[in-house]
Amino acid sequence: MTPPLLICEDLRVHFPVRAGVLLRQTGAVRAVDGVSLDIAPGETLGLVGESGCGKSTLGKAIVRLLTPTSGTILFNGSDITRASQRSLRPQRRDIQMIFQDPAESLDPRMSVRAIIEEPYIIHGIGTRGQRVQWVNELLDRVGLPASSAERYSFEFSGGQRQRIGIARALALKPKLIICDEPVSALDVSVQSQILNLLVELQQDFGLSYLFIAHDLSVVKHVSDRVAVMYLGKIVELASADAIYQNPRHAYTQALLSAIPSHDPKERREKILLEGDVPSPIDPPAGSAFGHRMNHPRYAETIGMDLSLREISPQHWVAADPCCVSAGDWEKLRSAAGIA
Numbered sequence: 001m002t003p004p005l006l007i008c009e010d011l012r013v014h015f016p017v018r019a020g021v022l023l024r025q026t027g028a029v030r031a032v033d034g035v036s037l038d039i040a041p042g043e044t045l046g047l048v049g050e051s052g053c054g055k056s057t058l059g060k061a062i063v064r065l066l067t068p069t070s071g072t073i074l075f076n077g078s079d080i081t082r083a084s085q086r087s088l089r090p091q092r093r094d095i096q097m098i099f100q101d102p103a104e105s106l107d108p109r110m111s112v113r114a115i116i117e118e119p120y121i122i123h124g125i126g127t128r129g130q131r132v133q134w135v136n137e138l139l140d141r142v143g144l145p146a147s148s149a150e151r152y153s154f155e156f157s158g159g160q161r162q163r164i165g166i167a168r169a170l171a172l173k174p175k176l177i178i179c180d181e182p183v184s185a186l187d188v189s190v191q192s193q194i195l196n197l198l199v200e201l202q203q204d205f206g207l208s209y210l211f212i213a214h215d216l217s218v219v220k221h222v223s224d225r226v227a228v229m230y231l232g233k234i235v236e237l238a239s240a241d242a243i244y245q246n247p248r249h250a251y252t253q254a255l256l257s258a259i260p261s262h263d264p265k266e267r268r269e270k271i272l273l274e275g276d277v278p279s280p281i282d283p284p285a286g287s288a289f290g291h292r293m294n295h296p297r298y299a300e301t302i303g304m305d306l307s308l309r310e311i312s313p314q315h316w317v318a319a320d321p322c323c324v325s326a327g328d329w330e331k332l333r334s335a336a337g338i339a
Helices: 055-062 085-092 112-122 128-141 146-150 158-170 188-205 216-222 240-245 250-257 288-292 326-336
Strands: 006-019 024-039 044-048 070-075 095-098 176-180 208-213 225-230 233-239 308-312 315-318
Touching: 006 055, 024 055, 024 208, 024 233, 044 055, 044 216, 055 070, 055 095, 055 176, 055 208, 085 095, 095 158, 112 128, 112 146, 112 158, 128 146, 128 158, 158 188, 188 208, 188 216, 208 216, 216 225, 216 240, 225 240, 225 250, 233 240, 233 250, 233 308, 240 250, 308 326
Parallel strands: 044 208, 044 225, 095 176, 176 208
Antiparallel strands: 006 024, 006 070, 225 233, 233 315, 308 315
16 A cells, blocks of 8 residues: 555644743644645545634645644655755655645746746756746646746636645656645636646646545545544544535535525525634633534533544544534444444
8 A cells, every 4th residue: 555645643733833032932723633644646535624624834844845743644655744945855856735825825026937947056966957848848748838927926716826836736747735825816707727737737746635625515525535624623534425415524525505506496405603703822622613603512522532533434533523413423332332
């Protein structure tokens, strides 16, 4: 069996909260709070959840734009969790990122050629003539004419700017690309074009994706497996088919119920979430989703191990009596030896 390309184990990213004249730390924002996942070569793992649940923070930690507070990141067999910037440089060729807002991630003072050529220059790859040829080939591969290279990013539409961002991410022939909501800032008519492009590039180059989004209908189009994130934790992880056809966690069921139907005659029951998302500065002691829903079994989850457990083959769900059916809780409870 081929080993995973990426493994995250109990990954945590906490941001200190400081107050007072001396700016002493009074708490921490637990943006990512114990996430474990893996991505196989050539696989797309979709990561979904509400805004503010920690998805983008997790992606930035994996590419080491943020330093994890604790946990482990193994990429291609190497531990990069706390590697220095110098030792990370060779690894950065294999891990790239496509950002959510192409207008913000592309320098408006640089020509498109300079933007895409920059990774080659930083890593000392190729001659000037070779880099000119490579940039033209990348632009053609993402559906832009070679003449685009002499223009500036602000001269393009949102979809075209995202194509430039994709070309830049492809420049060093990476193995893994973190796609941080790459279509959420685009018109609906353009989203499908970018998604289809990403699928084609994956097939051509054997890429692996961590595809971050809050729209489950978008994730379904591109993902092999889907991880559902809530308040810094993964609450359900399974194949895309299993998540969409048989969701086991109450939060996943609520997210799926909010997807608009293409059939105007279909009557789908919508699950309205009550309460507010708990603060990541002061999260509940027990089930975060059970606390939000004021579930009658919340009190018994305080101090309970709510980590993921396998409810069916390759389908993992948080062992949380507030968030799974009575039948599923009995399975999880007996499998974990919970009294």
